[in-house]
Amino acid sequence: MTDLVQVRRGAYRDSVTLMRVSRRIAGRPDVADAMAAMGTPLNRAVFERMGFAVPPDAGPADLVVALRGDGPLDDARHALAELLDERAQAHDGGFGEAPPPRTVAAAAARGDASLALLSVPGPHVFPEAMDALAAGLNVMIFSDNVPLEQEIALKDAAAARGLIVLGPDCGTAVVGGAGLGFANAVRPGPVGIVAASGTGAQQVMCLLDAAGTGVGTVLGVGGRDLSPQVSGRSTLSALAALDADPATELIVVVAKPPAPPVAALIREAARRLDTPVVFALPLPGADDLTGATAAALRRLGRPVPRWPRRARPQPPGGALRGLFAGGTLCAEAELVAGAVPGGHGHRMTDFGDDAYTRGRAHPMIDPTLRLAALADAAADPGCGVVLLDVVLGYGADPDPAASLAPALAAARAARPDLALVVSLCGAAGDPQGLDRQGAALHEAGAAVFASNAEAARYAAALAAGRSGDEGEDG
Amino acid sequence: MADRLGGLLAREPRVIAVGADVLADALADQAVPVRTVDWRPPPPGTEDALNAVLGRAGHAEANATAVGRMLSARPHLVDVRPAWEVLSLEPGAFLHAGPPLTWERASGPMRGALIGAMLLEGLAHTPEDAEQALARGDAVFEPCHHHHTVGPMAGVVSPSMWMLVVRDEEHGGTACCSLNEGLGKVLRYGAYGPEVIERLRWMDAVLGPALRDAVRAHGPLDLLSLMAQALQMGDELHNRNRAATSLLLRELAPDLAGGPHAAEVLRFVGGNDHFFLNAAMAAAKACADAARDVPGASLVVAMARNGTDFGIQVSGTGDRWFTGPAGVPDGLYLGSYGPADANPDIGDSAITETAGAGGFALAAAPAIVRFVGGEVPDAVAATHRMYEITLAEHPALRIPLLSFRGTPAGIDVTRVVRTGVLPVIDTGIAGRVAGTGQVGAGLVEPPARVFTDALAALAADP
Numbered sequence: 001m002t003d004l005v006q007v008r009r010g011a012y013r014d015s016v017t018l019m020r021v022s023r024r025i026a027g028r029p030d031v032a033d034a035m036a037a038m039g040t041p042l043n044r045a046v047f048e049r050m051g052f053a054v055p056p057d058a059g060p061a062d063l064v065v066a067l068r069g070d071g072p073l074d075d076a077r078h079a080l081a082e083l084l085d086e087r088a089q090a091h092d093g094g095f096g097e098a099p100p101p102r103t104v105a106a107a108a109a110r111g112d113a114s115l116a117l118l119s120v121p122g123p124h125v126f127p128e129a130m131d132a133l134a135a136g137l138n139v140m141i142f143s144d145n146v147p148l149e150q151e152i153a154l155k156d157a158a159a160a161r162g163l164i165v166l167g168p169d170c171g172t173a174v175v176g177g178a179g180l181g182f183a184n185a186v187r188p189g190p191v192g193i194v195a196a197s198g199t200g201a202q203q204v205m206c207l208l209d210a211a212g213t214g215v216g217t218v219l220g221v222g223g224r225d226l227s228p229q230v231s232g233r234s235t236l237s238a239l240a241a242l243d244a245d246p247a248t249e250l251i252v253v254v255a256k257p258p259a260p261p262v263a264a265l266i267r268e269a270a271r272r273l274d275t276p277v278v279f280a281l282p283l284p285g286a287d288d289l290t291g292a293t294a295a296a297l298r299r300l301g302r303p304v305p306r307w308p309r310r311a312r313p314q315p316p317g318g319a320l321r322g323l324f325a326g327g328t329l330c331a332e333a334e335l336v337a338g339a340v341p342g343g344h345g346h347r348m349t350d351f352g353d354d355a356y357t358r359g360r361a362h363p364m365i366d367p368t369l370r371l372a373a374l375a376d377a378a379a380d381p382g383c384g385v386v387l388l389d390v391v392l393g394y395g396a397d398p399d400p401a402a403s404l405a406p407a408l409a410a411a412r413a414a415r416p417d418l419a420l421v422v423s424l425c426g427a428a429g430d431p432q433g434l435d436r437q438g439a440a441l442h443e444a445g446a447a448v449f450a451s452n453a454e455a456a457r458y459a460a461a462l463a464a465g466r467s468g469d470e471g472e473d474g
Numbered sequence: 475m476a477d478r479l480g481g482l483l484a485r486e487p488r489v490i491a492v493g494a495d496v497l498a499d500a501l502a503d504q505a506v507p508v509r510t511v512d513w514r515p516p517p518p519g520t521e522d523a524l525n526a527v528l529g530r531a532g533h534a535e536a537n538a539t540a541v542g543r544m545l546s547a548r549p550h551l552v553d554v555r556p557a558w559e560v561l562s563l564e565p566g567a568f569l570h571a572g573p574p575l576t577w578e579r580a581s582g583p584m585r586g587a588l589i590g591a592m593l594l595e596g597l598a599h600t601p602e603d604a605e606q607a608l609a610r611g612d613a614v615f616e617p618c619h620h621h622h623t624v625g626p627m628a629g630v631v632s633p634s635m636w637m638l639v640v641r642d643e644e645h646g647g648t649a650c651c652s653l654n655e656g657l658g659k660v661l662r663y664g665a666y667g668p669e670v671i672e673r674l675r676w677m678d679a680v681l682g683p684a685l686r687d688a689v690r691a692h693g694p695l696d697l698l699s700l701m702a703q704a705l706q707m708g709d710e711l712h713n714r715n716r717a718a719t720s721l722l723l724r725e726l727a728p729d730l731a732g733g734p735h736a737a738e739v740l741r742f743v744g745g746n747d748h749f750f751l752n753a754a755m756a757a758a759k760a761c762a763d764a765a766r767d768v769p770g771a772s773l774v775v776a777m778a779r780n781g782t783d784f785g786i787q788v789s790g791t792g793d794r795w796f797t798g799p800a801g802v803p804d805g806l807y808l809g810s811y812g813p814a815d816a817n818p819d820i821g822d823s824a825i826t827e828t829a830g831a832g833g834f835a836l837a838a839a840p841a842i843v844r845f846v847g848g849e850v851p852d853a854v855a856a857t858h859r860m861y862e863i864t865l866a867e868h869p870a871l872r873i874p875l876l877s878f879r880g881t882p883a884g885i886d887v888t889r890v891v892r893t894g895v896l897p898v899i900d901t902g903i904a905g906r907v908a909g910t911g912q913v914g915a916g917l918v919e920p921p922a923r924v925f926t927d928a929l930a931a932l933a934a935d936p
Contacts, residue, residue, distance in 0.1 A: 016842060019806040019807070042657055101511050102862045107492075126529065175483060176484065
């Protein structure tokens with residue numbers, strides 16, 4: 001073993017630098033022990049314990065370097081000198097940006113947010129939602145599977161703070177001109193929508209847009225808000241907010257039919273408002289979504305147009321198979337088709353149901369399952385009519401026709417007797433391009449309707465063996 | 475009422491999005507301001523406890539109260555007195571760092587410090603006698619924290635030792651800490667050789683009385699304002715106290731100068747860059763104690779290690795300790811020492827992090843970040859990370875590099891569990907063999923389970 005001890009008089013390095021240098025040199029294969037330190041009494045004691053002989057005149061202002069190794073230590077000494085004289089390097093990253101926040105609380109602390117949009121798994125929603133409410137933010141919960149008692153607790157906490165919880169399982173909202181979740185780019189206007197059903201709200205807003213009437217606000221309240229347990233907590237709060245909003249001239253409430261006591265509660269609350277309220281609660285015998293939209297237009301004193309369609313005569317006959325992405329659109333089609341006499345029966349499937357979305361994206365984003373079902377229907381000789389919905393807007397598939405149009409064309413090619421009917425829910429301003437989507441689906445062989453109810457009625461009539469008039473060009 | 479729902483209907487929303495990227499992207503496509511959260515699920519099995527604690531009425535208010543008390547405390551150095559006098563510590567009784575401990579489970583440095591304290595108090599004549607007496611149970615020892623006291627490293631306090639006495643002028647609490655011995659072979663790192671005992675005797679005979687006279691002559695000394703200045707001079711007030719020590723010495727020098735051993739005392743204090751650490755700890759302890767016992771609050775009011783266990787106490791769960799195995803710090807070592815020589819984490823000094831200094835203020839002390847092989851951006855990142863788990867920003871301790879943003883202060887148990895971000899603690903490293911002393915310095919984290927256990931206790935509390 002060779003020892004090498006050097007003293008650099010008056011050369012100061014801070015202790016951290018010296019400890020780093022020592023560690024790097026000690027890690028060299030040709031070095032057994034190394035230490036570089038200022039010659040303080042404490043460090044001198046450490047040198048001595050390591051067995052190095054430090055010159056007695058080396059003091060606290062002197063840099064002491066000690067090396068021990070088997071062979072010549074020239075390389076190590078050279079490396080040590082380089083490390084000691086290394087200059088600080090500038091770093092490109094500056095002082096470092098703040099990393100992204102890990103909680104809504106931390107995000108809220110950074111700035112003036114007004115709303116938190118939550119889509120984490122349902123069992124994990126509660127802490128983030130409480131963060132938002134505590135920070136004075138409204139909350140939209142896109143996630144489903146939030147326990148019922150948590151939904152109630154969150155809605156009560158929101159009410160106590162003068163805030164609202166949209167959802168859980170709220171797919172759609174439009175506030176302050178921004179579409180949240182799955183929302184269509186409709187023109188701004190006098191109608192406010194309170195929706196316990198996401199695609200139901202989208203249908204109404206798109207039809208209003210087609211009629212030239214804008215929508216100012218859409219507040220989704222979640223599918224359970226009108227349940228007996230939740231008892232319309234968010235619906236009531238949304239109604240009050242829209243009533244107070246000077247830009248809202250008419251309120252449309254869109255929901256699956258609620259339990260009677262809750263329906264009575266909501267209707268009573270609506271009666272007390274200054275703003276007129278139109279209900280779109282699809283029930284047998286009541287207005288469907290298209291009918292409710294027409295009622296809203298009449299209430300505003302505006303004309304009800306003939307709803308846009310791209311007609312294409314379809315072959316009648318055979319059973320009706322409905323393949324839906326939108327739950328409310330599916331339910332509405334079921335009701336409408338059920339009211340059409342005759343036919344070979346119908347079967348409607350909601351591919352947005354939990355049973356189909358576990359471990360997979362919503363069919364408004366991922367078309368895989370519906371495309372497979374379309375191929376199955378075409379291969380089934382008993383199936384004579386296929387009815388599909390296509391929902392456009394923010395958050396949805398950026399080009400649904402890109403996959404669906406070829407699939408429709410293939411089905412038609414394989415089964416010239418198969419009727420193809422599409423309910424296309426979209427607004428002219430949607431990023432997918434309403435015209436382009438409609439044209440592509442029509443080109444592929446489908447009759448395309450803006451009104452879901454009209455599409456369902458036409459499809460059911462085809463299944464009943466009538467060609468109907470709704471397939472004709474208007 | 476235009477501001478109904480916080481003006482939700484009237485203005486373009488500014489959105490915080492957490493979860494599916496597609497929803498945030500859709501907002502960005504509409505040019506809506508959106509901030510995304512880097513969310514990750516909490517540890518499995520903690521959901522119910524989180525929901526119970528966060529859903530309890532008044533939880534947010536309890537935390538606001540607790541952290542408000544911590545940050546409104548005004549710790550002043552008011553006196554310096556022997557432990558027997560100020561803590562009524564009897565002969566044969568000792569205090570130690572961290573959660574409660576038995577001799578059987580005590581680590582090398584803790585045993586070494588207790589042996590040294592026995593020798594100092596004349597309760598044993600040789601280390602062997604002291605060790606046997608301690609093993610027999612002849613001495614009682616309790617956590618410093620149970621006596622409004624903190625101690626660095628082993629944190630051993632014996633009756634004859636002089637204590638800094640700090641009073642919270644806002645809430646009236648008192649906290650104590652011993653006097654810092656310097657670096658190298660010192661009792662708090664478990665060394666008990668003759669030079670250690672000799673230094674302690676000098677501190678008892680000369681330093682303590684001199685400081686007492688000076689502090690009394692000076693009058694209450696505002697520690698928080700001194701700490702705020704030091705933070706802006708590159709200290710983080712745990713592993714770096716160079717500026718604070720200088721400021722303290724400057725403040726007390728006129729009152730020390732007239733004493734009988736002035737030069738000796740000034741040289742000792744001035745020659746020990748860590749002298750202020752103990753004052754910072756007592757100040758932090760006074761602040762943290764002000765936040766104790768707020769029902770339902772999930773604010774951490776103590777983090778402490780005894781060399782075997784890491785323990786925390788939480789405002790809403792009283793004096794209960796939540797403990798787990800103390801980790802070995804990641805850092806740099808003196809001379810030829812390495813991780814194998816290191817004792818698990820030890821000391822009450824994590825009270826500085828508890829109160830918003832130390833590792834939480836790393837961005838203010840770029841000079842020390844290279845202890846962990848880091849660069850200045852790493853120090854900034856460490857402080858940024860701590861904002862994720864804290865309830866507030868310190869009103870007095872402000873970081874120049876972050877445009878004078880207050881340090882992250884007030885650790886929330888629920889936020890630690892939710893984010894998986896653990897507090898970052900600056901620390902010295904003691905040798906694992908009794909009598910060795912300091913072997914290095916670096917950073918350490920608490921065991922995650924102390925936070926999940928505390929959360930479960932908060933959730934179970936009716």
